[in-house]
Amino acid sequence: MLNTIACFKWVMDEADIKSDPKTRQLIYERVGYKISDYDRNAIEEAVRLQEEHGGSVVAVTVAPSGARQCLKDALSRGPGKACFINDPTFTGLEPGQTASILAAAISKMEYDLIICGEGSSDLYAQQVGPALAEKLGIPCATYVNKLTYVAEENKIVAERKLDDGIEAVSIQLPALVTVLPEINTPRIPSLKQVLGAAKKPVEDIGLDSLAGTFSPCLKTTGVLAAVMERRRLRYGTGEEDIRKVVEALLREGVIA
Amino acid sequence: MAEIWIFAESREQTLELLNAGRSLAGELGAQVVAFALESGLAQEYASHGADEVLVLPPLAGDQPLEAYVPVIAEEAGRVRPDIFLIGGAQRGKEMAARIAARLDTGLCSGCTGLRLDENKQLVMERMLFGGAAVQTVVCAARPQMAAVPPRTFEPAVPQAGREAKVRELPPVSVSPVTVVKRTPKVRETVDITEAKVVVCVGRGVEKKEDIGLAEELARVLGGEVGCSRPVAEELQWLPEDVYIGISGKKVKPELYVGVGVAGQIQHVTGMRDSKVVLAINRDENAPIFDAADYGIVGDLYDAVPKLVKELKNALKI
Numbered sequence: 001m002l003n004t005i006a007c008f009k010w011v012m013d014e015a016d017i018k019s020d021p022k023t024r025q026l027i028y029e030r031v032g033y034k035i036s037d038y039d040r041n042a043i044e045e046a047v048r049l050q051e052e053h054g055g056s057v058v059a060v061t062v063a064p065s066g067a068r069q070c071l072k073d074a075l076s077r078g079p080g081k082a083c084f085i086n087d088p089t090f091t092g093l094e095p096g097q098t099a100s101i102l103a104a105a106i107s108k109m110e111y112d113l114i115i116c117g118e119g120s121s122d123l124y125a126q127q128v129g130p131a132l133a134e135k136l137g138i139p140c141a142t143y144v145n146k147l148t149y150v151a152e153e154n155k156i157v158a159e160r161k162l163d164d165g166i167e168a169v170s171i172q173l174p175a176l177v178t179v180l181p182e183i184n185t186p187r188i189p190s191l192k193q194v195l196g197a198a199k200k201p202v203e204d205i206g207l208d209s210l211a212g213t214f215s216p217c218l219k220t221t222g223v224l225a226a227v228m229e230r231r232r233l234r235y236g237t238g239e240e241d242i243r244k245v246v247e248a249l250l251r252e253g254v255i256a
Numbered sequence: 257m258a259e260i261w262i263f264a265e266s267r268e269q270t271l272e273l274l275n276a277g278r279s280l281a282g283e284l285g286a287q288v289v290a291f292a293l294e295s296g297l298a299q300e301y302a303s304h305g306a307d308e309v310l311v312l313p314p315l316a317g318d319q320p321l322e323a324y325v326p327v328i329a330e331e332a333g334r335v336r337p338d339i340f341l342i343g344g345a346q347r348g349k350e351m352a353a354r355i356a357a358r359l360d361t362g363l364c365s366g367c368t369g370l371r372l373d374e375n376k377q378l379v380m381e382r383m384l385f386g387g388a389a390v391q392t393v394v395c396a397a398r399p400q401m402a403a404v405p406p407r408t409f410e411p412a413v414p415q416a417g418r419e420a421k422v423r424e425l426p427p428v429s430v431s432p433v434t435v436v437k438r439t440p441k442v443r444e445t446v447d448i449t450e451a452k453v454v455v456c457v458g459r460g461v462e463k464k465e466d467i468g469l470a471e472e473l474a475r476v477l478g479g480e481v482g483c484s485r486p487v488a489e490e491l492q493w494l495p496e497d498v499y500i501g502i503s504g505k506k507v508k509p510e511l512y513v514g515v516g517v518a519g520q521i522q523h524v525t526g527m528r529d530s531k532v533v534l535a536i537n538r539d540e541n542a543p544i545f546d547a548a549d550y551g552i553v554g555d556l557y558d559a560v561p562k563l564v565k566e567l568k569n570a571l572k573i
Contacts, residue, residue, distance in 0.1 A: 124386065127352075127353035132357075143346055169434060217396055218393045219396065220392070233549065239566075241552070254510040254511040
């Protein structure tokens, strides 16, 4: 039996974000939201372990109160329950705040393992997982691409994929891991799962029931669209066009 | 006196951060303090700009590098340096996040630029939304922490006659995370970040054998073959050492050629600093064309052989 918490973040779909080329301001109109890409791998891994070893999966998120639709999406992916840690002020949180809020809520829950994604697709700060482990005082392993639960010893063996090779680590539970996207292929929820998600239990956790203050340390002083000055010239595949491209590359002095 | 601290998992990254730290120290009138993983590096760090070197004790064989987190956080909590720069390769990113959590301070991870504002506050720059935007942040707490990816700064230049105070740190407590096996990566022969020309294979390439087309193009251009993340991780057609993107390699070649690369922002972030970009894709709406100087709209199976032929003529190969 393995009781797992899978953390997820509800983020803006970066593909929908436009920018004003003159002012470099980002335009968030008509932006869709999604479960952060790698958090789908976190949820999938938790569900996979439950299928293999039994136990439970709880999906946990910190979000503004208006983001309730994220719960159905998360629950359709297999967790038995969701915890919606929400407050209207939970927008634009910095990673340290998110980790502290999660820690305040999770410290009152029973769990063996916490799984987070490698990083979120909006900030990609890659901080919440390891910072949450520190706040809870439990060990962690990051960049995990293979995870094995050893029931008889109540431990996990996690293979970390690092720049210089694979490092397999053994950790007694409770522990936290952050997973890479290649650890699994998240299943697409079936219609039955989507419909069933609405009936699953959701625990609402408000700011007033959390111990601690969660003030920010960082202040964002600016967000501007990244600029890329490119010529953006278009050609076809005709021989004349290909010749023009090669001539241009020679003129640029990048081939010789 | 204000202090700027530096920790990185490798000598190269430490020298890069010493360069960044030294220039901030000049403006702030601060001391630079660097951690060293062995005492043999202390003199080198001193001559490259450290005023003090903190030598970490050796770890037991089954301990990961991250076992240093408690001792580093304890030292930093005692001294509360003004600035703490950490080498943001993988282990460094985890360690920075954990140290910041222990110190209850903010951390700018993936930090690509550092400067001081008029109040001598550290202004840190990072990418948002997979590289679509640049965010600048300042930190009200101390230390002001940044995890800086490798190769963001040039390494510091040594100066003759520089000396540093050297202090040995106490042994570290045993980490509950124990290493049971290490499988070093077999070093691939090429370092794609060093290549003058990079030909990048994307999902538009239909079969593994067709990578030969890109290889032929790379050979004619005197370059190396790289790929987008799914080609390495999902399809496993090319080694993971050569995938380009926000979570992979960042390349800055003279010429980048995208062959069937769609140009998702996460990929573009890894190649945006290329001098000249050529993209070949049959979808005229592919985002790669916005990131390209020269775009060939058409079937890569048609365009690449023609391009190879024309290049051979032009370069007299």
